[in-house]
Amino acid sequence: MFKSRVFVLILAALVMSVLPASAQEEGESLVVYSGRNETLIAPILAQFTEETGVAVQVVYGDTAAVANQILEEGANSPADVYIGQDAGALGALSKAGALAPLPSDVLERVPDVFKSQQGEWVGLSARARVLVYNPTEVEALGLELPQSILDLTKPEYAGLVGWAPANASFQSNVTAMRVLLGDDVTAKWLADMVANGAVSYGSSNTNLNRAVASGEVVLGITNHYYMHNLKKQDPALNLEQTVFPAGDPGSLVNVAGAGVLATSAKPGLAQRLILYLLGSNAQTYFTEQTSEYPLVDGIAVNPALIPLDSIVQPEIDLSDLDDLQTTLAMIEASGALDQ
Amino acid sequence: MDVPFRSALRDIGPPSWRDGAAAMRGLLQRHHWGLALLSLPVVASVVLPVGYLILRGLGAGEEAVEYLLSARTLTIVGNSLALAVAVAVAAAALGVPFAWLTTRTTLPFRRVWLVAGLLTMVIPSYLGAIAFVEVFGPVGALRDVLAPLGVHRLPSIYGFFGTWIVLTLYTFPYVALPVRAALLRIDPAQEEAARMLGMNRWRAFFRVTLPQLRPALAAGVLLSMLYTLSDFGVVMVLRYNAFTRAIYTTYNSTFDRERAALLALMLIALTAVLVWIERRAGRQVTTYRHQGQTARKSPPVPLGRWTIPGVILCAGLVLTGVGVPVLVLSGWAFNPNLTSPIPLELELLVAQSVGVSAFTAVFVAVSGTPIALLASRSASRISRLIVGASYFGNVLPGLVVGLALVYFAANYLPFIYQTIPLLVLGYGVRFLPYSVSATRSALSMISPRLNEAARTLGCSEIEATRRITFPLARAGVFAGMALVALSAMKELPTTLLLAPIGFKNLVTRLWTGYEAATFALVGWPGLLLLASSAVTLLILLWQED
Numbered sequence: 088m089f090k091s092r093v094f095v096l097i098l099a100a101l102v103m104s105v106l107p108a109s110a111q112e113e114g115e116s117l118v119v120y121s122g123r124n125e126t127l128i129a130p131i132l133a134q135f136t137e138e139t140g141v142a143v144q145v146v147y148g149d150t151a152a153v154a155n156q157i158l159e160e161g162a163n164s165p166a167d168v169y170i171g172q173d174a175g176a177l178g179a180l181s182k183a184g185a186l187a188p189l190p191s192d193v194l195e196r197v198p199d200v201f202k203s204q205q206g207e208w209v210g211l212s213a214r215a216r217v218l219v220y221n222p223t224e225v226e227a228l229g230l231e232l233p234q235s236i237l238d239l240t241k242p243e244y245a246g247l248v249g250w251a252p253a254n255a256s257f258q259s260n261v262t263a264m265r266v267l268l269g270d271d272v273t274a275k276w277l278a279d280m281v282a283n284g285a286v287s288y289g290s291s292n293t294n295l296n297r298a299v300a301s302g303e304v305v306l307g308i309t310n311h312y313y314m315h316n317l318k319k320q321d322p323a324l325n326l327e328q329t330v331f332p333a334g335d336p337g338s339l340v341n342v343a344g345a346g347v348l349a350t351s352a353k354p355g356l357a358q359r360l361i362l363y364l365l366g367s368n369a370q371t372y373f374t375e376q377t378s379e380y381p382l383v384d385g386i387a388v389n390p391a392l393i394p395l396d397s398i399v400q401p402e403i404d405l406s407d408l409d410d411l412q413t414t415l416a417m418i419e420a421s422g423a424l425d426q
Numbered sequence: 427m428d429v430p431f432r433s434a435l436r437d438i439g440p441p442s443w444r445d446g447a448a449a450m451r452g453l454l455q456r457h458h459w460g461l462a463l464l465s466l467p468v469v470a471s472v473v474l475p476v477g478y479l480i481l482r483g484l485g486a487g488e489e490a491v492e493y494l495l496s497a498r499t500l501t502i503v504g505n506s507l508a509l510a511v512a513v514a515v516a517a518a519a520l521g522v523p524f525a526w527l528t529t530r531t532t533l534p535f536r537r538v539w540l541v542a543g544l545l546t547m548v549i550p551s552y553l554g555a556i557a558f559v560e561v562f563g564p565v566g567a568l569r570d571v572l573a574p575l576g577v578h579r580l581p582s583i584y585g586f587f588g589t590w591i592v593l594t595l596y597t598f599p600y601v602a603l604p605v606r607a608a609l610l611r612i613d614p615a616q617e618e619a620a621r622m623l624g625m626n627r628w629r630a631f632f633r634v635t636l637p638q639l640r641p642a643l644a645a646g647v648l649l650s651m652l653y654t655l656s657d658f659g660v661v662m663v664l665r666y667n668a669f670t671r672a673i674y675t676t677y678n679s680t681f682d683r684e685r686a687a688l689l690a691l692m693l694i695a696l697t698a699v700l701v702w703i704e705r706r707a708g709r710q711v712t713t714y715r716h717q718g719q720t721a722r723k724s725p726p727v728p729l730g731r732w733t734i735p736g737v738i739l740c741a742g743l744v745l746t747g748v749g750v751p752v753l754v755l756s757g758w759a760f761n762p763n764l765t766s767p768i769p770l771e772l773e774l775l776v777a778q779s780v781g782v783s784a785f786t787a788v789f790v791a792v793s794g795t796p797i798a799l800l801a802s803r804s805a806s807r808i809s810r811l812i813v814g815a816s817y818f819g820n821v822l823p824g825l826v827v828g829l830a831l832v833y834f835a836a837n838y839l840p841f842i843y844q845t846i847p848l849l850v851l852g853y854g855v856r857f858l859p860y861s862v863s864a865t866r867s868a869l870s871m872i873s874p875r876l877n878e879a880a881r882t883l884g885c886s887e888i889e890a891t892r893r894i895t896f897p898l899a900r901a902g903v904f905a906g907m908a909l910v911a912l913s914a915m916k917e918l919p920t921t922l923l924l925a926p927i928g929f930k931n932l933v934t935r936l937w938t939g940y941e942a943a944t945f946a947l948v949g950w951p952g953l954l955l956l957a958s959s960a961v962t963l964l965i966l967l968w969q970e971d
Contacts, residue, residue, distance in 0.1 A: 289662075
């Protein structure tokens, strides 16, 4: 039988134990909505708190979902800073009027190609779209690696290609294809990919890369750094990568970036966080720990990466990738999400 | 995920709460409307968000109809129904022999298999799915074992096949339990008569016993279908595009929130149809028994050469359902080579999980008491409506409850949006019935004579209730609260949608780790959730004794 008084006391103690965690902490604090995975961004946010004493509370989710949430919340949004894993979602927020202009001391740290033309978001790190492949399987099947992302719809790759159509980086790549090739060609490519048996890994590039390494699929279109990060845990991983040549739409170099919400009550503090993420400490973290390309001068690039200047990018302005809505509708209509 | 195991257990000990209700009648007569008023906030928190979901869905206008009839939507409906039917059939095919073996035969270690089998019912099925991928997946342990034999590729666990297997493993007890209860109730006299008239044991079972099991079987099958429809974790992990996965990806990766709402509404409609069928089937339970006698206990059937296959069946179910997750999660928890870029913070996770669950239990017990009191009255249409509405939240998929509350709170309740109270409200909506029915059956155990005695000794109605009824009902009420807390602790989809800023508990950490393939974050939270499932089972068994 329960001893009721003891039970009630324990219960009260348990309920109390959550309250401190939920109550606002003393001192300065920021609310960050992050479309980047916690394992990639939390360590550097923790360092920011340690160095500045500013507490950071974070909402994690998929990049489009979190951007969507900000729009749904409208003026009620508690968010101060949005961190997205691609320029498209940042552009979409900027287009919807959700972001405030950034001051010049933030903007001037980043080269023009990696920030918004309106000055409402900046890139924090760069990432290249690559083709990952399983070398053993490629050899066993006698496959030639495709020379363009458009070649992946060919019959010889049927059922062998993996992708992550719910992932923001993929979505941005599709937007780039729409800008470069037009909506009709892009929609047809998506439909052909689905018809060719492309295997969907939802929003998880990690699972896509693991699947390629295991031979579950043979090729995958993804961001460059997942392979590097997985190989840190298991150097023997059966996984290689290459970049589509000659300015192919599949060799987009995109950014993970951040902006300050127009509804934020603490724009100064929010800008301070972004400045910190553009500082040498954070930039070194991005290249060393998450295997990305730093965006500010004077940071040594992780030597394991394909040199950024050897990637011939398609002719595109990242600020033109802001029509995420049409892209998402197109991806949904293609059936890619249902695979 | 947590379709009502209360209702699966309903047949085991039908509470004869009418006597207890009589004790409350005088009190209720006077306070009926007060109780109804007290119940309304809870009911409103179920009805309003769902109502808002309907508004949002209809907001899509003519496009809504077009979308609902589109090939994509119809495929999703087909996927979900095919899965639900396949799981139900397989669960019946496993659940009936399991129930019979553990109830009516000389099978060795019957109690052990029974209890372990029940354990699979309370283990969160997403843990099973994650563990299955690790063992049977493309890079799984099984492939490594088979590799020297030249096996290079295993049949894919992803999609329909794997989802079907895993969900069957975790839902067969929903069939086995009601069937077991029915087997215990059936009078052996008829089977004996059939044997005497020349039927062999098998024929007697199929011709005489099985028809009497039909209502229980129907109830179990429908429960496993409901569970399948509402499951989120398994279809996400194993990538089968059933409703919940489609809703989640639509919500997460399109700007079109109306479409997620529309899909959710279709899922509600499908669920409602199943619940309606379930309620109708539940009413038809009849057992044939000689008037005025209680059932004799059947003598156990000697299994003979069928002993070994019987043990293999039971052990197989239990070892895959319970053993695989335990082994895989322990493997991750105790592997010192697994690293994570973010700390696990296990103490914090436990504190948050336990704290919020306890909060939920208190909230649900307080807000559920007027409903339990109303339920024992059950006379007026209003009270039946209120009780019915309070049960509705439990059969709704957790993902839909979460989605409805997010939409509703973001627009109309900004002061609790993104706070722990909203999360608690979400859990409360889902698990209220566990507490209501526990309180109800606790009240039923109390003889009205005690209250009457107190009244003759000069107590007022309210004082008698306070001093006699509540103390006696307390243990049952606390057990109900514990069930609510344990269910909230392992809940996945509602937690993902409603977790406030910066909130992390065992479930959210486990999911983050799983999505980033950082298994150092999955092991310990998973093991602790398994342990909490074992506690859930103990409470259920204690309640039923």
